[in-house]
Amino acid sequence: MQYTPADIEDKWRKHWQDTGVYRVTDDPSKPKYYVLDMFPYPSGAGLHVGHPLGYIASDIYARSKRMKGYNVLHPMGFDAFGLPAEEYAIQTGIHPADSTRDNMERYREQLGQLGFMYDWSREVSTCDPDYYKWTQWIFTQLYEHAYDLSSHSAISIAKVREAWATSGSVALQLHTDDTLEFSAQEWKDFSPEEQAERLSMVRLAYRKVGYVNWCDELGTVLANDQVKDGLSERGGHPVIQKPMTQWYLRITAYADRLLAGLETLDWSDSLKAMQRNWIGKSVGASIHFGLSGREETLEIFTTRPDTLYGATFMVLAPEHELVEELTSEDQREAVDAYIQQIMAKSEIERMANKEVTGCPLGATAIHPLSGEPVPIYIAEYVLKDYGTGAIMAVPSRDDRDHAFAQKFDLPIIEIIDQSDYPDAEREDKVGKMIHSDFLDGMSVKDAIAASIKKLEELGTGRKQVNYRMRDANFSRQRYWGEPFPVLYDDQGDTHMVELSDLPVKLPRTEDFKPASDKSPLARLDDWVHEVPGHTRETDVMPAVAGSSWYYLRYMDPQNDQAPVGQDAVQYWQDVDLYIGGAEHAVAHLLYARFWHKFLYDTGIVPTQEPFKKLINQGMIQGVIEAIFLDKRSDELPRRFVSSTVAEVEGISHFARIPVHVDFVSDYGSEESYLSVEGLKQFAAWRPEYGHFIVESDGHSAEIQHGKLVAATPDFRLATLSEVGKMSKSLFNVINPDDVISRYGTDCFRLYEMFLGPIEQSKPWDTKGIDGVYKFLRKFWTLFIDKDGTWKISDQTSRPTALKLAHECIKKVNEDIERFSFNTCVSAFMICTNGLREEDRIGIDVASPLIRLIAPFAPHLAEELWQHMETSMDSVHKADYPQHDDQYLKEQTITYPLCINGKKKALIELDAEANHEDIETAARSHEDLERWLDGKTIKKVIVVPKRMINIVI
């Protein structure tokens, strides 16, 4: 009987489901192990071949752990709220709830096909009201807590009130961006509004003004993703940065703990480095510069207070609140024009801009030590949310300041003598202070301390810790997300919805298009005013809300009394292994850690960190196929060209238009192109281009209303192929379905693993899949012959067969533990190729091999297992095999013999040979004289069991 996956795979999947092999209960008799995948966003394009890469790896690991006696939780769910469903709804009129439900259904089906050991009864979906009830509740808890810096823990607002009423603001050391100074009496005398204002300065969820990408033309806020070159991706309309009052989470309160917690985690150093850099803790000074003719001061943060005497100008972010006031009449026009220009740019564009831009305000600050006047500028390289949004510029010691000073012809004062450090760069903290008054002669390190001391004496500055990380903007002016559990009363005061009234369900509407500058929910009058005397918050939460705690819900998905029950969380504790994409390195992984620490502080979870070990899977990339649209005229017929034509005419005249990969011939190759047929498909897919002509090298064609009007013979339009993200928005998603129906699930699983290391990204390609399929057939025929007879004999296998098997068992066990699944597949191949030479295979080889491959190819293993005489009804309940060293003994070792590190020959020596035996053998090699070529041997290096090197 041939290996035919179609005959066995569906059968076993159904069997496993019917018998509940993968049901997980909280079983205290076994050690627990929690394997988590980053749950997918259920995109309309379906599961693509990139998703399973991590899922297969985690499934293999989870299955092997289970066979090793652990009680393994390996759940799956959906990150179901998000922008694409809403965009899809705006385009098609299909409600996000409906499209998301359908997409989840498709995902469940596709995931089911992959043979994972998920316990679907634990599924979690972030858009399910039973789930987001608790997302909302956690938000209310964040609102009801502040952060106490002395106990390093969240503290309830009730306690804060009590403490302030007893002893005033000095009672507690709370994390805040503002200054709180009031006595107990003053607190009591405050109006409720004034009290609320003070509390808002410390709450972990609070409101403040933030900037959004605003597109007037579309009447909506846009995601960064939807903005290209300062224009909306859809329609190409201008986008500006618009201020708006929004909810924020005070993640900065947890910055130190998020930093310290990294030390305890089994994550890659690179990932920890990314989080560390994102948090960006820096120690420096806060310094107040006076402003000529004004009472108020300009606060700046610097890590280099030692360089104060080199500060020759100040730079503010264009959004800085003092800009308006400080601008002189002469400069107003220029300043306004500059601000307008900058507000059209995204932060990335501002930072990436190498060109130096800026504008003087026509105002001066006063140097806090020298009393000299210092001119004030605004420039895009200073960002509002970093530090105080203002810097003192020290052109002699900062590269960007230096470039700015040169462009605007500002003085550059050298204040550090680095002549003792010839290799030092401008920004290195080494050298002796000069031209710096009382600091002269000090080292940089001493000067930093001395300058802070001086500033503190003068009352114009103090030591300060600053974080690059900013509080998390938690408001989205959209529909498809969790509604805030927030009511505002007639006075504008904020009230959280009580737990008994949660969830605040997302109201159903068919009108989810943007409503001017508000969330679509703002238009639902009945819902907004549902609670008498109150209006609801009409923004919704971002997708990161639901994904910040979903891993806890899997532990106890049905609980209606708490996000997660104490019994469940005490048993499952935390995630032992988390596998997911590196693209989540900072955002999701930092927010989830933040929420987890907050939940720890409030007694909901027993651990400080959610994810003990983390593996980043690489991306399976797609190929983005594109053609070029001539931007110079928007009259019909529009003109499309190939990349080569666009380059000749000047690439800036063209817009890159992605083409659905299904239309492209020779997809992914250098010669990829659109045939006449592909062109027709393109025309039908993008009807807005109605009438267009296309030009490629030596080819042209004209299309009108989907019909080919004219074309050169053998027409083809060359498309540009670029490797990149596989994404619905790039029209290059490849689904696993076709591959599975052709080769079977086990083959697909093995092939994805065989592609390479899971951390590595690579473009999708099915070129090598035949090799894996051939292997599975060979493996099968070790056990079952052509007419379906079970071939395994009762006799013991020969030592050679046992050696092959145990080498494989050893290798696979080792490689699973280091998450090297591609080499596991190779090991299976090597073993199988070797066993084909054996004239008989006994049960002593067959049984461990079938169990060994079970986590990788669960269906095949289960089918073969049924032929074994065993009490275990499923291979997946059997033990995982361990190797026995007695079968692995080698008689001889082949040593490479090198001259000066270059291999010259191989010599075979007894495995037990000692250092001297080996050297003697080397020195007596018959060809040695020829290799020496008259030179003498200086040294012989022998590494037993490794190599021999003769140095001449």
Added chain:
RNA sequence: GCCGGAGUGGUGGAAUUGGUAGACACGCUGGAUUCAAAAUCCAGUGCCUUCGGGCGUGUGGGUUCGAGUCCCACCUUCGGUACCA
């Protein structure tokens, strides 16, 4: 710009701790089988070569008896950059 990753035959990749570079596959070439093809099986396959050997892990330096692996500089490319998820 900044932070992080990757770069090895025609292709995917292996080399786990500084010790035989190219395991295992794909592809290709030749052969067997076949009326023929598919499938299958066997052999070969880094590049150059005067057949002695020489050169080879993105580029250029360095450390070492020995470097794909460590160090320095650079190039290319991918991910993130706070509203894609």
